[in-house]
Amino acid sequence: MKLKVLIPLLIATASSMAQVVYTDPVFPTQDGTVTIYFDATQGNGALDGVSPPIFAHTGVVTNESATPTSWTLVQGVWGTYDEEVLMTEEGDNLYSITYNINDFYGVPTDDTVYRMGFVFRNQTGSIVGRNEDGSDIFIEVYQPGLNVAILSPSIEPYIVEPGENVDITIASLSAISMDLYVDDVLLASTASDFLEYVYPAVDFGEHWIKAVVFDGVDILVDSTSFYVRPPVPIAALPASVDQGINYIDDNTVTLVLYAPFKDYVFAIGDHSNWLLNDDVYMNRTPDGNYYWVTLNGLTAGEEYAYQYLIDGNLRVADPLTEKVLDPNNDAFIGATKYPDLKPYPFGFTTGNVSIFQTAQVPYSWAITDFVPDDVDDLVVYELLVRDFLSDRSYISLIDSLEYLDRMGINAIELMPIMEYEGNDSWGYNPSFFIALDKYYGTREKFKEFVDSCHARGIAVILDIAMNHAFGQSPLVQMWWDGAAGAPSAENPYFNQIPRHDFNVGFDFNHDSPATIYLRNRIFKYWLEEYNVDGYRFDLSKGFTQNNTLGDVGAWGAYDANRIQLWKNVADTLWNVNPNAILILEHFADNSEEKELANYGLLLWGNMNHNYGEAAMGWGNAAGNSSLYWASYKNRGWNDPHAVVYAESHDEERLMYKNLEFGNSTNSDHDCKDPFIALERMEQTAVFVFAIPGPKMMWQFGELGYDYSIDFGCRVCPKPVRWDYLEESGRYRLYQVYSAMINLKTQYDAFSTEDFNLDVVGPKKRVNLNDPTMNVTILGNFQVAGGTINPSFQHTGWWYEYFSGDSIFVENPTAELFLAEGAYRVYTDVRLQTPEV
Structure with missing residues (x-):
């Protein structure tokens, strides 16, 4: 007998989010035919009430994908009437599409499909149906044989109030028995491939649902949790903390989130194994504007990924984090540019993730007294x-x-x-x-x-x-x-x-x-x-x-x-x-x-x-x-x-x-x-x-x-x-x-406050007047040669900066000839000729 455990994969799959989509059969396989049902009233609800046609935009995540959320073999031409991905209207904002997975996506023979990814759109693509948090929708693809899935609760984490019921639904494939446990207490058993149970939520805190199936040889386990939420603790902000991450010592941080109009917040992350518990249930200040929590027992110098779970349905990174993990883009940052980049916590959460790290080694600045040059x-x-x-x-x-x-x-x-x-x-x-x-x-x-x-x-x-x-x-x-x-x-x-x-x-x-x-x-x-x-x-x-x-x-x-x-x-x-x-x-x-x-x-x-x-x-x-x-x-x-x-x-x-x-x-x-x-x-x-x-x-x-x-x-x-x-x-x-x-x-002359310009027409002149050096700059921007009045500041010797040539000026306003496109920089102090 073999024991297999299904580890929940929180990448907005159909079994981990509200039922934006569901499938027939419940356990689609790579070489089989599946019908995808999309409920436009769920998720972000963007397509709720939008008149047909509605189109799928879909791809698959395979063993060749860069990340567990990277689509490949994408089907559908965006912004067009594409019959290949046209959804069938089922009524009441429900749409479906049916296909064989391998054939529809053109999956190479040696590739393994892990899941299908979706968004849904109107014809122009101006309205898009997604998950409630804006993420893509994923549906797991199963291997043939023994399988089990907890279909309800379908939201992870699932938060309930005391006295509410938890509707539990479990499905299995190829099993001869199926057992339901809550907190390791056996509640129901069946030889059927479907089980429903209503569990009354009474005790505050975290509770675990476990489904165990057996096919005569192997045991397979799926699990999920729900949290019975106690009243929000009310407490003033500790002294000397500010919004964002507050490092108290090498093992302690206090997180503060500005979140008026929100009912409750959890600070989930590596420190809580991405689960809900009382230690990450944030305090609310008496004015209702801030949520805060102090996390203890942290490992000094270790990076912790975390998010705020707000009102049970929104995961966000800390707005004032100094580092973000991105599930869609980090895979394309090379190790040479960013060595030892912390991996994104795929399988535990979705969306951008923030980072805190105690006991960071401060950068040793070589220059501590830098002052920029004058603005002029x-x-x-x-x-x-x-x-x-x-x-x-x-x-x-x-x-x-x-x-x-x-x-x-x-x-x-x-x-x-x-x-x-x-x-x-x-x-x-x-x-x-x-x-x-x-x-x-x-x-x-x-x-x-x-x-x-x-x-x-x-x-x-x-x-x-x-x-x-x-x-x-x-x-x-x-x-x-x-x-x-x-x-x-x-x-x-x-x-x-x-x-x-x-x-x-x-x-x-x-x-x-x-x-x-x-x-x-x-x-x-x-x-x-x-x-x-x-x-x-x-x-x-x-x-x-x-x-x-x-x-x-x-x-x-x-x-x-x-x-x-x-x-x-x-x-x-x-x-x-x-x-x-x-x-x-x-x-x-x-x-x-x-x-x-x-x-x-x-x-x-x-x-x-x-x-x-x-x-x-x-x-x-x-x-x-x-x-x-x-x-x-x-x-x-x-x-x-x-x-x-x-x-x-x-x-x-x-x-x-x-x-x-x-x-x-x-x-x-x-x-x-x-x-x-x-x-x-x-x-x-x-x-x-x-x-x-x-x-x-x-x-x-x-x-x-x-x-x-x-x-x-x-x-x-x-x-x-x-x-x-x-x-x-x-x-x-x-x-x-x-x-x-x-x-x-x-040279101070180029910052002088005493200067004259004749720069409106195509022949231009700048005169810079300074006790240290006078400068006359001439340019003929025409496409034909011509003369220009230099208005030298005085008679005597002038030196052309770029050529090193010199001229003796007897009449400062005597016209000089400049070829088309020519320029001259004259100074009355000889400067070193530049390398040009």
Whole structure:
């Protein structure tokens, strides 16, 4: 006789969730025919009442799948009328589909099918039926022979109130006997393949149901549990604890969850074997806003996975966890980038999982007193790790610092690295705001990157998106209106309807006390935990409760409340780090930007169109290539707080514009010619850095990157082209960038407040006046040669920086001839000629 035990697998299978689906037969086998029944009123209920046709979208999990939830052999073409997956209407929101599993999915002969995965959709795919928690629906596929399944209770964990009945249903296959136990007490036996029993729930706490079947040779056991819930204990928060994880000592943590309007919460996880018990039943504060529990007896230094089970039906990770385990994406993070990544607890839970770990070894910072360069000297290099390095890792990013340092940049701005949905992303779809996304590497390696930057005098600025969050965020899931497909009215963090037209995801209520606490907590965290030097705040104009839906112009108008919000944020962060660099992606009316700039915040200055027109050779006297707005003085600002750029992650690459749309009216100077196009990128770079104030550049712009922003798609991965360095014209462009950055960061004249610009037409001039050195920069952006008035500051000797040539000026306003696309940088102090 052999004893076999079925271990419950909590991956949202038909037997572990409410009956969204059920099958005939109860035990489908891989080589058999099965009918799948879908109840549209169950699960998330999205398709409840939706008129037919309804379609299945389905695949299988096999021995070849990457994870226990990874579909393969997917059937159904999304968004089409696909008869292969068309469901039959059975009435009362019930639908069915029948097929042979091997034949329908085209299962290879040697593959073993473990389970089938499903979602259901309307024809367009705009409405999707899933489990209640938004996860995919899975149905187990059984091996022939002896089988047993507890069909009811169908929810794990199953929570009941005292005095309620527990309806128990058990099915078996090929058994000659079946026994039912509760807490090891035999309650019923049958020789049938079906057993029902009503058990009265009386005693508080955890209880186990066990089904034992016997076929004359083997015994097979299935089990599940239910929990009779006592009243929620009411207790004030312990002193000195905050939301999230509180490490008390090496063996103790206190977890605190902000959860108003919730009835009860359990903190389940590795520490409880993912089961319910009194030790993980959380206390509620007297005001009803917080739930908390202290966990004792933990192993020092061990990572514990955990979630909050809310009101018995919602599992969420801690919104303030520092690390997330993702069942769908972690399998695709290589061990080289993230060694010893804790495995996801498949078989115990579903959805994202949070981590706590006592007795963590603190990172030993080599640089503890770093101060960034003055903001007017900033040269910010914006990069997306995904598209900058082939292996997409912090390891290689550290190795690339020599290249960036040699160019002379003094700040790196990383596109969002907070835990976002999926792996392959720009990062503007955040879900956990203080968890470092694992796709690029470990927390320790990121700290090493920051430390290495500081050792080279390079500041680290994080792009952060807190205008919104997406559907995987616990803050969204905890208060959700499934019928509306939006946050519920009770949600303390989000607006039900966005306040502006440019919103993506779900719009934060920026005036809510819950959001204000969260925002300050997050912004302070990265400064303190990772020693980063500041932020670029994505979509900062969206931080308002002023409702301007349908009127984009009104959205950008002066907003006193929004201004005060950003002043409050600045004060909070400057209290943590007085040198914190705070950059807004604002693009509001100048009256608002001026007030924010004069308060000390920096603001993005998008000059992509103007620099692009100049580079392509289309500049005209009317000013379509005017660089007038690149000057903070022309904006009426007190200080150089406009971070001016010709390229960013959001704008088309100028080299691509040159090659596709450049002026080719002069065959001897065709801006579409790759060599000419690169020369015009040199000229553009000179005039980016010529005008005083902080600057930003987009990755590989210094090499003339010429793939469109829409290559593949706007946010799709782009080719990583370090081989550009081997092309002489591109390497020369890098040298020009380096030479101009050197001037900007090393010479006071390039930060002077005394300068004159003539940059509206296609022939441009910048005069920088400083006691240490005067500079005159000239450029002819036409496609034909012409003369230009240099307006030298004085007579005498002037030295051209790039060539090393000198001229003696007798008449400062005498016209100089510049060939098409030519540029000159004259100084009245001889400088070392750069390697160009």
